[in-house]
Amino acid sequence: MHWVGRVAKPLRTRQTSIRGHGHIRSNASPGPLAMLDSGPKMPVGNEASGTAWLRAGGDESMSHSLSLAEVEHVAGLARLGLAPDEMERLRDQLSSILGHIGALNRLDTEAISPTAQVLPLTNVLRPDETRPSLSQDAALANAPRAIDGFFAVQAVLGGAGDGDDTP
Amino acid sequence: MTDPTTPSSHGVPAAPPTGPASGRDDLTTLTAAGARRLLDAREVSAVEVTEAHLARIAAVDDRVRAYIEVTAGVARGQAEAADARIARGEAAPLTGIPVALKDVLCTTDAPTTAASRILAGYRSPYDATAVARLRAAGAIFLGKANTDEFAMGSSTENSAFFPTHNPWDLGRVPGGSSGGPAAAVAAGEAIAGIGSDTSGSIRQPAGFCGVVGLKPTYGRVSRYGLIAFASSLDQVGPFTRSVEDAALVMGAMAGHDPLDATTVDLPVPQFRPEAEADLRGVRVGVAAEYTVEGMEPGVKAAVDAAIAGLEALGAELVPISLPHTEYALPTYYITAPAEASANLARFDGIRFGNVVEGATLRETYERTRGEGFGPEVKRRIMLGTYALSSGYYDAYYVKAQKVRTLIKRDFDLAFETVDVIACPTSPTVAFGIGARTDDPYQMYLADVFTIPANMSGIPGLALPCGFSGGMPVSLQLLAKPFDEASLFRVGHAYEQSQGWHLRHPDLGLA
Numbered sequence: 273m274h275w276v277g278r279v280a281k282p283l284r285t286r287q288t289s290i291r292g293h294g295h296i297r298s299n300a301s302p303g304p305l306a307m308l309d310s311g312p313k314m315p316v317g318n319e320a321s322g323t324a325w326l327r328a329g330g331d332e333s334m335s336h337s338l339s340l341a342e343v344e345h346v347a348g349l350a351r352l353g354l355a356p357d358e359m360e361r362l363r364d365q366l367s368s369i370l371g372h373i374g375a376l377n378r379l380d381t382e383a384i385s386p387t388a389q390v391l392p393l394t395n396v397l398r399p400d401e402t403r404p405s406l407s408q409d410a411a412l413a414n415a416p417r418a419i420d421g422f423f424a425v426q427a428v429l430g431g432a433g434d435g436d437d438t439p
Numbered sequence: 440m441t442d443p444t445t446p447s448s449h450g451v452p453a454a455p456p457t458g459p460a461s462g463r464d465d466l467t468t469l470t471a472a473g474a475r476r477l478l479d480a481r482e483v484s485a486v487e488v489t490e491a492h493l494a495r496i497a498a499v500d501d502r503v504r505a506y507i508e509v510t511a512g513v514a515r516g517q518a519e520a521a522d523a524r525i526a527r528g529e530a531a532p533l534t535g536i537p538v539a540l541k542d543v544l545c546t547t548d549a550p551t552t553a554a555s556r557i558l559a560g561y562r563s564p565y566d567a568t569a570v571a572r573l574r575a576a577g578a579i580f581l582g583k584a585n586t587d588e589f590a591m592g593s594s595t596e597n598s599a600f601f602p603t604h605n606p607w608d609l610g611r612v613p614g615g616s617s618g619g620p621a622a623a624v625a626a627g628e629a630i631a632g633i634g635s636d637t638s639g640s641i642r643q644p645a646g647f648c649g650v651v652g653l654k655p656t657y658g659r660v661s662r663y664g665l666i667a668f669a670s671s672l673d674q675v676g677p678f679t680r681s682v683e684d685a686a687l688v689m690g691a692m693a694g695h696d697p698l699d700a701t702t703v704d705l706p707v708p709q710f711r712p713e714a715e716a717d718l719r720g721v722r723v724g725v726a727a728e729y730t731v732e733g734m735e736p737g738v739k740a741a742v743d744a745a746i747a748g749l750e751a752l753g754a755e756l757v758p759i760s761l762p763h764t765e766y767a768l769p770t771y772y773i774t775a776p777a778e779a780s781a782n783l784a785r786f787d788g789i790r791f792g793n794v795v796e797g798a799t800l801r802e803t804y805e806r807t808r809g810e811g812f813g814p815e816v817k818r819r820i821m822l823g824t825y826a827l828s829s830g831y832y833d834a835y836y837v838k839a840q841k842v843r844t845l846i847k848r849d850f851d852l853a854f855e856t857v858d859v860i861a862c863p864t865s866p867t868v869a870f871g872i873g874a875r876t877d878d879p880y881q882m883y884l885a886d887v888f889t890i891p892a893n894m895s896g897i898p899g900l901a902l903p904c905g906f907s908g909g910m911p912v913s914l915q916l917l918a919k920p921f922d923e924a925s926l927f928r929v930g931h932a933y934e935q936s937q938g939w940h941l942r943h944p945d946l947g948l949a
Contacts, residue, residue, distance in 0.1 A: 353809025386840030390896030414791035
């Protein structure tokens, strides 16, 4: 499966209903707890019911379902071996969770700068001095395989199926 | 207010009276401050306190299952050293105090597993800074306590080994992810617990188990040696039986650490219980966004009564608005998995952890991770990898970072007019084991009131404020960054006026 040049499928955004910056639209939303009030638990694995909570709040921009091929691609990126039934379950669960996350599109964040971390710290430096560190034995003590004081790794280059997924 | 030994009901159904009067060994209902007085007066020894807790663990932990590993040998050695130190007159506040360590904190003298098969049997070559500081203070390490795998969960049911049970009702979850240390403190299996809080993982289980839980300000306690989950959100903090104890334990761990560049070199507030007995002059913000439909009525009643209790102590209640509260949960479920997917890339079966070898290196990675990680960890790695992948990065990850700015701004604005914010810790009391395991998003909703503090970095204190249907309800207090002192002052005044923290589950052994 080749993914290079694949066209991203952007989330639909609600450009039309936005006034001001970063404020909730005026229509009542169900609030984060609406699901708790919904009696029987919503089944996972049914994308329609998973997003009904938000749709009921008047937001219809969040339907987003993953394909099995996308799940397989993401699992490959994460180097995560998944059985076929795990992939199907994850497709349904991730689609449902992404549906809830689509609520973020109710906010206009065009003029908002991103926050990656909350501290007013930048460029925290330390003196460039030698310090004590773990001994080689201690560093290797948990390695499943060590050879001659090194971590042992299977061949990365040269073999068939060497782990490079560039097409 | 009321007699501290007789919690006022405010119309909330009271739980059956238990506690010191129930006949339980007094040494396992002590606060750290209370134990300190007995130890310093030489009325008990650290060995006696430690043996009492080991006996309690032996009596109840087959049902509570708070501990993954009980380190009795380590504890006994530390207890003897603590007694010698006390005899020399060199005791620190936590010398001789038995604690439970969440098993995401690296320790040199016990395995550190993150409750994951991929790390089963792993032995860290170093102590986490928080652990090293507790060790240096003379605390006693009773064992490594259960957690959701890699701290990912809200019920401790995601532990790869076994679920922990709520000491107030063994059919219910203790909350999570730090359910082990929370249950240990509630059940008398430790005087204090140490947990980590990425989305509420200290405050929510503290609330479910009826104990005090503190998430300090991001940057207050070093995260060096805390197995990383979401690095812009993770923070180490204590579980205790009183607000005073929370201040003592935080004080023992807090402060700048050259090994964690996000720690801040600021003075650590000292707890002064005698300073202000009432809350005159304290402005308490009450946000409409935290009293929403769908909340359990008994929780709302208890929290409303607690807020009225703050007013009765002299605090001024100030209506505030935190309009982006409802967006904290979806923001979190992009930000945290994205960071987790990067942090957990290190588990590749090469340098540490368990390996499942395949024919190629890539196959080894995939099999090691596929077999080593449990379902919730896989779900979050997948979600985070997807949100960071080409074509989705802006739509999800950057979008979440921008909404995070709005959430933080809500708090910045609110703290211009109030000193603390009072709200529920969780929308419900502890739910039944198995009740939410089939529905990830339903599980995530358990953290809906605790996530905003992580997104904005502010400190949060959860403390008992009543009961609903026999299960503990928790009040959450939030303050501006590095103002834990306000949380301690308000929390202590409330706690002493009510006495809810004196209730203990008896586990049928009384």
